[in-house]
Amino acid sequence: MRIAAALVGVLALAGCVAAPPPGASESEIAALQERSLEQTWERTGLAGDPPAVEPGPAVASDAWGQTVYDCVLQQGFVMRGFEWSSDQGAALGDSSGNDVDDPGLQRAFYECIAANPRAVDEYTVALTDAQLDYIYDYYLKSLVPCMVLNGFTPSTAPTREEFLAIRGQWSPYYSVDVGLSSIQFDQIEQTCGPERPQLY
Numbered sequence: 001m002r003i004a005a006a007l008v009g010v011l012a013l014a015g016c017v018a019a020p021p022p023g024a025s026e027s028e029i030a031a032l033q034e035r036s037l038e039q040t041w042e043r044t045g046l047a048g049d050p051p052a053v054e055p056g057p058a059v060a061s062d063a064w065g066q067t068v069y070d071c072v073l074q075q076g077f078v079m080r081g082f083e084w085s086s087d088q089g090a091a092l093g094d095s096s097g098n099d100v101d102d103p104g105l106q107r108a109f110y111e112c113i114a115a116n117p118r119a120v121d122e123y124t125v126a127l128t129d130a131q132l133d134y135i136y137d138y139y140l141k142s143l144v145p146c147m148v149l150n151g152f153t154p155s156t157a158p159t160r161e162e163f164l165a166i167r168g169q170w171s172p173y174y175s176v177d178v179g180l181s182s183i184q185f186d187q188i189e190q191t192c193g194p195e196r197p198q199l200y
Contacts, residue, residue, distance in 0.1 A: 018137075020199050021130035029120055032086060039089030040113050044106040051107065053114035064118045071112035077105045084118075121199075131199055132168050136160055138197040143172050146192035152176050152184075171195055 024032070041050040059067045065082075068090075072079050079100070084090040090113050092100040100106065127135075144154055155175035157163075163170060173180065173188070173195050180188065189195070 018134070020134055020197065021128070023131055023199060024128055033117065036086055036089045037114055040091070041089075041110055043089055043091040044110050046103060046106055046110075050114070051111060053111050055117050056115050058119040059116050060119050061121055064116065067116050068109075068112045071116060072105070072108050075108040075112070077102075077108050079105060079109065082109065127168055127199075129164055132164050133160070134199070135168055135196055136163050139172055143192055147172055147176075147188060150188060150191060152180070152188060 023029075037050075068082070069079065079092055082090055082092050090109075092106060092109050140157060144157065147154055153176065154172035157172070158166065158170050173185065
């Protein structure tokens with residue numbers, strides 16, 4: 001009964017959220033990706049200009065990390081881990097999170113990042129203010145009410161201005177007081193919808 005009521009509430013509220021706004025332009029995305037690659041080279045600590053690398057086809061986000069690992073392995077190196085963000089590029093780290101002092105590995109890592117561009121989606125490009133507004137409306141008009149109807153209480157949402165200032169780094173699903181188990185997360189996501197609305 002509770003789920004049925006929640007679904008009715010979600011369907012009623014879903015109409016309040018307009019179609020997603022356009023994201024960054026192709027030229028803005030290309031500039032962001034170029035800057036991210038430049039920062040990846042800077043974070044290797046290697047001197048000189050980066051090697052010229054022909055980029056291959058874009059790799060989906062869920063397969064990208066493994067693709068980079070496999071590429072580095074094919075060049076004869078093993079890496080422990082790496083971090084990546086659209087605004088800071090990628091950087092190697094060891095099992096303790098420390099920088100890796102191995103020029104050969106750093107060069108191979110850069111070449112694999114450059115050769116395997118990550119596909120564009122809402123997690124790989126900087127979101128525009130219009131997109132963040134759209135996500136915020138989805139949270140407050142659809143996701144939070146549905147969660148409450150189903151017995152979950154997210155933390156108090158930031159104001160719209162705060163949400164823009166932190167570039168969307170707040171989510172109702174990850175702010176629940178008691179935390180959600182993986183089973184609860186799957187159940188509430190099936191009932192109330194994805195963590196973010198589809199942007200691309």
